[in-house]
Amino acid sequence: MKTKVIYRCSNCGSESPKWLGKCPKCEEWNTFEESESQPRISASPSKRKTYPKKLSDVLAGNSDRIVTSIREFNRVLGGGIVKDSIIILTARPGAGKSTLLLQVADDVAKKGYKVLYASAEESDSQIKNRSDRILNGSKSNIWIYSDTSMNHVLASMEELDPDLIIIDSIQTFTLEEHNSRPGSPIQTMECANELLKVAKNSSRPRAVIMVGQMTKEDEIAGLRALEHLVDAVLILNGENGEELRAAWCSKNRFGSTGEIGFFSMTERGMLSIDNPSEFFMTQRAEGQSVSGSALTVIKEGTRPIIVEVESLVSKSFTPYPSRIAECLRKDQLNTLIAILEQRGKISLYDKDVVIKTTGGLQLKEQSVSLAIIMCIVSSVKDKAIPNDIVFVADVGLTGELKKVPAIEARIREIDRMGFKRVYVAKHTVKDTSRFKNVEIIELNTLYDVILALNMKVISKTETVMTQF
Numbered sequence: 001m002k003t004k005v006i007y008r009c010s011n012c013g014s015e016s017p018k019w020l021g022k023c024p025k026c027e028e029w030n031t032f033e034e035s036e037s038q039p040r041i042s043a044s045p046s047k048r049k050t051y052p053k054k055l056s057d058v059l060a061g062n063s064d065r066i067v068t069s070i071r072e073f074n075r076v077l078g079g080g081i082v083k084d085s086i087i088i089l090t091a092r093p094g095a096g097k098s099t100l101l102l103q104v105a106d107d108v109a110k111k112g113y114k115v116l117y118a119s120a121e122e123s124d125s126q127i128k129n130r131s132d133r134i135l136n137g138s139k140s141n142i143w144i145y146s147d148t149s150m151n152h153v154l155a156s157m158e159e160l161d162p163d164l165i166i167i168d169s170i171q172t173f174t175l176e177e178h179n180s181r182p183g184s185p186i187q188t189m190e191c192a193n194e195l196l197k198v199a200k201n202s203s204r205p206r207a208v209i210m211v212g213q214m215t216k217e218d219e220i221a222g223l224r225a226l227e228h229l230v231d232a233v234l235i236l237n238g239e240n241g242e243e244l245r246a247a248w249c250s251k252n253r254f255g256s257t258g259e260i261g262f263f264s265m266t267e268r269g270m271l272s273i274d275n276p277s278e279f280f281m282t283q284r285a286e287g288q289s290v291s292g293s294a295l296t297v298i299k300e301g302t303r304p305i306i307v308e309v310e311s312l313v314s315k316s317f318t319p320y321p322s323r324i325a326e327c328l329r330k331d332q333l334n335t336l337i338a339i340l341e342q343r344g345k346i347s348l349y350d351k352d353v354v355i356k357t358t359g360g361l362q363l364k365e366q367s368v369s370l371a372i373i374m375c376i377v378s379s380v381k382d383k384a385i386p387n388d389i390v391f392v393a394d395v396g397l398t399g400e401l402k403k404v405p406a407i408e409a410r411i412r413e414i415d416r417m418g419f420k421r422v423y424v425a426k427h428t429v430k431d432t433s434r435f436k437n438v439e440i441i442e443l444n445t446l447y448d449v450i451l452a453l454n455m456k457v458i459s460k461t462e463t464v465m466t467q468f
Helices: 071-077 097-110 124-134 150-160 185-199 225-229 330-343 366-381 407-416 446-452
Strands: 004-009 032-037 086-091 115-119 142-146 164-168 207-213 232-237 244-252 260-266 269-272 293-300 303-315 323-325 351-357 389-391 421-425 439-443
Touching (some): 097 115, 097 164, 124 142, 142 150, 323 330, 330 351, 351 366
Parallel strands (some): 115 164, 323 351
Antiparallel strands (some): 232 244, 303 351
């Protein structure tokens, strides 16, 4: 059969019938290489291995999962690792990707599964040193393989027959049959395709977790096709020097993409934060409270989390007071301060205002508006809000309290954590009798909340606007 000569870009994989000096897609120079292409032949019906089926005839089976002991990891993936899935984990350098996956490998191995941990970035001794630091117990079911050749890794899979394969990282492996550098789109996609065949083998399904390098734009390095190929894209957020790590899925064929898992980076590795409500607020003794602190409830996925918001209000000696927010957009903070000044009758034109959250959690919901305003009021008055009170309401430009979604789920979390009072908007909760321990206080306006907490106190160092 006559072969056809084509030219393929070694950087992006685009093809051309003739040689080009500059690739029109990736705009790289001198990357086109000559190769032979066989004409595509359609298989005859007698040679085909599979045939089309009616959708009604296909049996719907539940994908088996490997449920680890790391609860936050299970939550993000929808209940555990699906046995015939391929997952890619990406994060910035130093976020803890390799540490988390080594802990997952250890946990899965303790359950009797075989694990192959293949790394092209670290040597055997480096992986061993990390495992001695963060892992406890036997490591007999974990096999380590350090090599940059995907061909050798695939051969090791045939010999060991592992249940879970971890690849760290996919951009550093190469296949011998493709003459291009590691990390090029051709090598990355072809290596991923080989792993996909391993995972989706109907006679012997295996779970595959790949580490994907992240670019400066916080995206997976390489072609977007890599994200389409895998079953789940797991993103781990966290900065060097910070304790908190958050994991979430931007794609998950076996579960929700709205769930977030929280981890604490310690010397012993990544610790699952199973009760985030305790992590994101300061534990104080009963009756002990401080000014400038207020509690609220946010919702991450299906889980409500109690968060402490802190504020510091001080005298400004500049014409333009500072507005610093580590946990929300500066425009949002300026809007809430304007509402407080106009509707709450408290002037802040000569005050610096700083806002942050315990644990460094970002606030994206409108349900935290009332808590942010009240922690500012508490700081201005230098009067503490009792630590058994929670605020769950949005505040409109009119100063009226607004309803928030999933209010009953939020109040159930407040009730579970043992708080006594929650301030919400009027006509928010239909049936208050279902909550036995917490008192639900429904008010109309922000000013009503300030009065209810006896925060309307004039001090010598502030100007209080007269009520109109």
